Amino acid sequence: DSGVTQTPKHLITATGQRVTLRCSPRSGDLSVYWYQQSLDQGLQFLIQYYNGEERAKGNILERFSAQQFPDLHSELNLSSLELGDSALYFCASSNGYEQYFGPGTRLTVT
């Protein structure tokens, strides 16, 4: 158990809808990272937050957004969902150089 929690574990929704994925970092970790893992793209870095502020952006679509709240939990919002957004979404947290991953949210868009 990494200490990082993600909810929900599974999510099934229709195209065009919007969903919110939630992540709670390990106690004391200020950084939160979001990743998307799909069969064709592998593990892709989406975005990083540090203590509430956006720090780095990766391959994140404009339809996706994230934020980190004062209690350090983070949410990833995915809107206007397309079939191709079906993937595993991981959150990781860190207080240094090592990242600790949550169990992921499996999103299925039908």
Next chain:
Amino acid sequence: AQSVTQPDIHITVSEGASLELRCNYSYGATPYLFWYVQSPGQGLQLLLKYFSGDTLVQGIKGFEAEFKRSQSSFNLRKPSVHWSDAAEYFCAFLTGGYQKVTFGIGTKLQVIP
């Protein structure tokens, strides 16, 4: 461009045999290097890391990795594989001031009796 290459997408080994998973990186300096393991339906677990110092690093579950600067490699090894080691293994490196991690495509390990 910064990248991580894992040349072997799929490897099959017999239980008890030795294992080496290859990883090469492309970066202007020595990055921080990691190996992660992902079991089916699970998140990624950190196996080991290299930041500096001794180029042979020990990790959890009996794994070790050796950093070779001249070859830009960070190969993962285990002397004797167990059936429970069947999983996907990702090499990764950390670059930049914002701790961006770049992952390789992963190597799926199958262990046969």
